[in-house]
Each structure stands twice: as C-alpha cells, then as structure tokens.
Amino acid sequence: MPKMVVEARIVRNTEIGVNVKELVLYAPEIAAQAVPGQFLHVRVSDSYHPLLRRPLSISDADRQAGTISTIYRVVGQGTACLAALTSEDSVNCMGPLGNGFALQSQRPLLVGGGMGLAPLLFLAGALCPHPIEILMGGRTREEMFWADMFHGKCDAIHITTDDGTLGSCGVTLDVLPEVLKNGAFDLIYTCGPRIMMEGVAKVAKKHNIPCQVSLEDYMACGIGGCLSCTCAGKNGTRKKVCSDGPVFWAQEVMA
Amino acid sequence: MSNEENTMLGITIAGIKMKTPVMTASGTFGFGLEYKDFVDLNKIGAVVVKGTTLLPRHGNQGRRIAETPAGMLNSIGLENPGVNEFLSGILPHLNAYDVPIIVNISGNTVEEYGELAALLNASGVDGLELNISCPNVKEGGIAFGTNCDSASAVVRQVKKNTDLPVIVKLSPNVTDIVAMAQSVEDAGADAISLINTLLGMSIDIHKWRPVLGNVVGGLSGPAVKPIAVRMVWQVAQSVKVPVIGMGGIVTAEDAVEFMLAGATAVAVGTANFINPCAAQTVAEGIESYIRQRGLSHVRELVGKVNI
Ligand SMILES: Cc1cc2nc3c(=O)[nH]c(=O)nc-3n(C[C@H](O)[C@H](O)[C@H](O)COP(=O)(O)OP(=O)(O)OC[C@H]3O[C@@H](n4cnc5c(N)ncnc54)[C@H](O)[C@@H]3O)c2cc1C
C-alpha cells in the first residue's frame, strides 16, 4: 500500500479534554487506506521552527466522508502550533505510516493509558461487532473523557485513575489480573506508557495470551530512512519503530 | 530523459553521470528504497546511501535526535546492516532504478576503509563517498576528518583498492577547511563533498541532563546553511576537483546559493525529513530558476558569485 504526502484541509480542531484536541482532516486518499495502529506525520507549520514533523496516531478514519482524525495532547511547541490551527487552515500530512494491529481477534482486550488510547479508539471501531473489553488508565477524572468515546464501541469498560477520582484507584496493571480472570481473551492490544506496556506484555505472556504493543520513539523521517527510532528486536535483529512498527507482537521487542 | 549533459540539469561529476545536480545526503535517505512511495528515484541526481561499515552496527544508545531552532542534532551512531548485507540484500533492489548509487563508507582504521572500498568495487555501485567526518562515533571517525595526514592516508588506501570515483566528505569541525580539502585532493580525491554535521549539544533544563543519549551530536538543517555556503565557497576556490555542497538545503534557492558559491552539485539532507520529495522539488526549482535567468545549463551558475 503506497504511503503518501497530502495537503489536508482541517475539518475541525476542537478541544475534547483539558489540553487535548481532536483534529479532523479531509484526506480521502489516506482515509481509504488507513488501518488502526498506523500514524500520520504532520507538518505543524510552514516555518523552520519547529522544523520536524510530528507523529500522531490515527484515531479514526471515515472512508465515506474522506476524513481522518487524530487526538493529541498539547505538550510542547509543535502541538501548540497545531492547536492554534482552525478550519481555515490545512496541514501537510504524510500517511498512513507504519503497520497496524492484527485484526483477527474474536475476544479482544484493549489496555490503554493516556494518549495511547487514541489508536485503540480506531481499533475498537474496527473490531466491532466482536465483544470488546477495554481497561483504561489516566491520572485523574478530568483525563477520562475517553470513557465516553469508547461507549458504544466496547462491551465493558474498566477504568483506573492514579488519584481514584474515577474507577479504581491505581494503575491499569493493578486491575489487569482481575479483568483476565473474568474473560477468556484471545488477544491483548496495548498502547500507552512503556512501563505499562511492558507490564501488560509480561502478564499476557504468563497467561499465554498473544499481545500486541504500540511503541513510541523520537523520529525524524517516519518512514525508516533516518534510523532515529530503532530498537532491539529478537535474536539481535534491529527494528524501526516507524516502519517495522509502531505495532509489534510483544515478544518481538520485549523480553 | 537522457542523462547526458544535453539537458539543462544533467551533469557529470568525477565521471558519474547524473540527470540532475541534486543528490540525497547520506543518512537522511536510508538506502533510497524507504522513500520510493514519495519520490521518483529515477529523477534524483544520485542516491547516497546510509553510512556503511564492514560489520553491522547497532548505533548509539538512548535518544538519538533533538530538534533545535531551524535544525536538529543527531547521534545515530552509524547504525547500518554492514557492507555484506548492503551488497547482497539491498543493492540489487536499488539497481532496479536508473539512478547512480554512491556508497558512503566509514571505517575505524585506514585498513578498514581499504577493505570496504575493495568489497564495494562491484557492479551496481557508481561511486564511494568517504565519511571521514562523522562526529558521532567514539572509536575514530573524528580523528580522520580533523587531521590532514590521516585523512590523506584514508584517501590513498581507498584509491588503491577501487576503480570507482572517490568523493571525500569533509567535516566542518576543523579550523582550516581549505587545508583539509587540499590534502585530500593531493591524496587523490576525485571530488569533495561538504559539509557533514557540526558538533553540537542540547541540555534538558528540567532534568539537567543532555537531551541526546550520546551527550553530543551533529547539527544539521537550515541553521547550518551559512556556514556550509562559506566553506563551499572557500574550498571551491582552492581545489580543482568538483565540489558537492550540502548543509541546510531545503529549497531550490538554497541550492542555487551553493552553486554560485562553487558547488557543481548539491545534496539535500535534513530536508528529506520535512519534504520526502525534496530532492525532486529542489531539482525542478533549479530548472525554473535557470529558465527565469535566461540561462541554458546549470553549470553556468557554478562559482559565479561576484565578490
Ligand atoms: C507513532 C507515534 C504516535 C503518536 N501518537 C500520538 C497521539 O495519538 N496523540 C498524542 O498526543 N501524541 C502522540 N504521540 C506523541 C507525539 O508525537 C508528541 O507528543 C509530539 O511530537 C510532541 O511535540 P511537541 O512539539 O508538542 O513537543 P516537544 O516536546 O517540544 O517536542 C520536541 C521534539 O520531540 C519529539 N517528541 C516529543 N514527545 C514525543 C513523544 N512522546 N514521542 C515521539 N516524539 C516526541 C517531537 O516530535 C519533537 O521533535 C505519538 C508518537 C509516536 C512516535
């Protein structure tokens, strides 16, 4: 499937949480091909500062409407530039980049933390009508606007917050054993902080459930040309997060 | 399109015939194939592949890039699959395209450069570019590029082991770039390319730690362009071999600046990360510029800055 670079008109760029925005772009060529787990590489301004593109997961693709969405947190200069754009603007966008999740699961469990929930949203849509359970974690209630977004897509939603303001107090890994006890899952998909994904992969391995992780790293080109984002794979192999991933089977990239 | 010099952009540099004077800079364009969805590889002057070493290298630990104002730092550490994998697994795919392939090589010793040159003296390779300047690799590299004698020794060793044109890529991290250029020319360089990255550093003021895992890294992108233009200008006046200019080229106007300074050809590096078809758009832009100026060939720009 060819990757491409397009000038995408902004359909909307709206606040959906504190410092979190959803960007919807009109990019029918990308929407037609995108699969869950892939990402966009977005030029946030025409100037040389910031210079590099920003990688953002695809959180939805609507083939009929020709749109793709991404949900991003404003954390620095690049995402602040992006947040300032309106439906008057367009952004230069490469996509769909990387490889997506394996979609063969009949009884999936999704485990997501923070902005890692963005690609899982697209995934949940694609795994319907299979019964989907999701375990999601965040710092505090304010961050859990995600729950509403997964409603209707998932059959069961388990929530944890670090401060206990919503769902169980703690982190996803505290609740994971309980969730696994009550369901016979055939695949676990996880995206979020590295430490969470490593924990999930370990538990999945113990339960003999295949697990896919979606990695994140600093990257310049996004297509395997600069070798900024390589990591160690099995048996001394090297993996590029951008083009071999960002989705990997856990055992490919984690001990 | 013919690659003879009867087009406006066609050039021959050190015997390598190119359809345009715009090449890709090593390390910013992978092995070329990574970019094939975005750019017509048949329309690039030459593909200069990622720095290749005798044995595979995993590169540096930790964070490898940092964005800086109008530029970036990198400390990839020459990650590459090694020369054998390049020759057997990658080169055959690249040779499906009608584009010259220049292999950028890096060694830890003079002998290693020679060995690499001998292994690469193969069909399908159109030229060698000697990276004597990569500032990232702790075991060597920097020493060759900052010392006239060791740089010359590398060039002589490579020339002994190859029939291919040899381009020597200079490091800007020296006091006297002209002395370096003249030394490698005397040692037999067929062309000189410059600049490689400038050694730099970024510090995270929240963590009080260097941003890069390797502490220091090479600066590239628009931020370095004026330094690169100055060095190309100085070198082009002092050597007879052709000069390939690079450092911060994003647009055709940038490229024209380098040619006026004396570069016969140019390479786009960091720009490939911003615009994956940069090598093609820059070449097209140069052609428009030439037409607008009423010129008939790109060579009419070379070294024409009026001082
Ligand atoms: C494959 C992939 C998918 C991603 N998906 C999302 C998503 O759906 N939603 C979301 O909010 N964020 C996502 N991120 C993280 C997002 O790319 C960063 O938050 C963003 O680049 C920060 O840019 P900045 O200029 O605002 O921050 P700054 O910290 O100022 O950025 C400085 C530099 O570091 C890079 N950088 C900073 N943080 C990260 C990071 N976590 N990962 C990679 N590069 C980083 C920037 O790209 C930039 O080059 C994803 C990252 C990757 C690699």
Ligand SMILES: Cc1cc2nc3c(=O)[nH]c(=O)nc-3n(C[C@H](O)[C@H](O)[C@H](O)COP(=O)(O)O)c2cc1C
């Ligand atoms: C990520 C990255 C990797 C690089 N790797 C190499 C390399 O392997 N060998 C080499 O000779 N130069 C390497 N360079 C230097 C470039 O080829 C070029 O000389 C330099 O970046 C200046 O050009 P630019 O500003 O257009 O990028 C690398 C540069 C970058 C940004």
